[in-house]
Amino acid sequence: MAAIMQQAGLQRGTKRFPGGARVHGRAPRKRHSPAGWLPSGPMFSYRHAFHAGNHADVLKHTVLIATLQHLTQKDAALAVLDTHAGAGLFRLDGDYAATSGEAADGILRLLPAALPKGTELAPALQAYVDLVQSFNSGSAAKVYPGSPFIAHRLLRAHDRLKLFELHPTDMRSLAGNIAQLDAGRQVAVLHEDGFEGIRKFLPPPSRRGLVLCDPSYEIKTDYGRVLEMLTEALRRFATGTYAVWYPIIPRPEAHDLPRRMKTLATRAGKPWLHATLTVKSSRITTDTDGTQRRPGLPASGMFVINPPHTLKAALKPALPQMAELLAQDAQHAAHSLESGG
């Protein structure tokens, strides 16, 4: 599939709205302000996303930030490959919904105004909240940065970011948003399958790299493809850091994935770290009229191969806080943190 390097003007979906603002992706019903984080700059498009900023994003993006903070301490250039980039920026409120979707039980619970009095967040969690807030003005969070914008915010000029996105609509939004960063050759947006597409960038010229693999697992084969991707990537670039998000749901493939990743890392002689966050029970409940109710995503995990040596210490105080503050059902809220290799 054609690689689309981020360049203004390449997106067919680009429209001009009153005031000269370029809006990429789906046309909004009315012109909106990007919550003030680029006060006089170009207009970014950001889709309303029901899941953005939920408990899974809190876990995933906290791990991503802590990892990048460590990896960008060395001067040598870093390559970040995001296999499933998404649209890049999301609205948590606005035209489409009166509510903020799942962020209400995620990032929004961690903002200063929502925290129980006297709560001091663990540094890794505070760094996550600070980064999200830096995309917003004031104390509210109306814009949520996805992994591409989080990574871009933490990279230095000589680092490189490759973003893969397969869905045409998300791809257009992502390409439009990234183009307006004016990041030049630092960021490439590729309309390709991320599992396959990363191969050609491994190993990166600097021999320093992070691969974030964050599929939606809507297709059952994603679980197997994660393992194939890791196997091949470790063969090409054994010292790279690989961070995989996965859902913890009652499904055999999901249950097996962390176990299989542990086996893979151990056989390759690589250290690994595994963090999980549970916010509620996975039990399906039945209403009095017999209607069955699924609970929504109850838990998720991050599995990191070749993690920074600082990551475990950073997550140790952050995970119990996430479980406590994001619990939807205190009886089942839990976390785990283990490492090996």
Ligand SMILES: C[S@@+](CC[C@H](N)C(=O)[O-])C[C@H]1O[C@@H](n2cnc3c(N)ncnc32)[C@H](O)[C@@H]1O
């Ligand atoms: C969970 S979302 C990614 C969220 C993003 N990583 C973040 O943290 O903001 C998964 C994305 O992967 C895209 N996708 C699905 N299959 C893909 C594939 N094989 N290669 C690249 N992107 C894919 C979907 O369209 C969706 O936008």
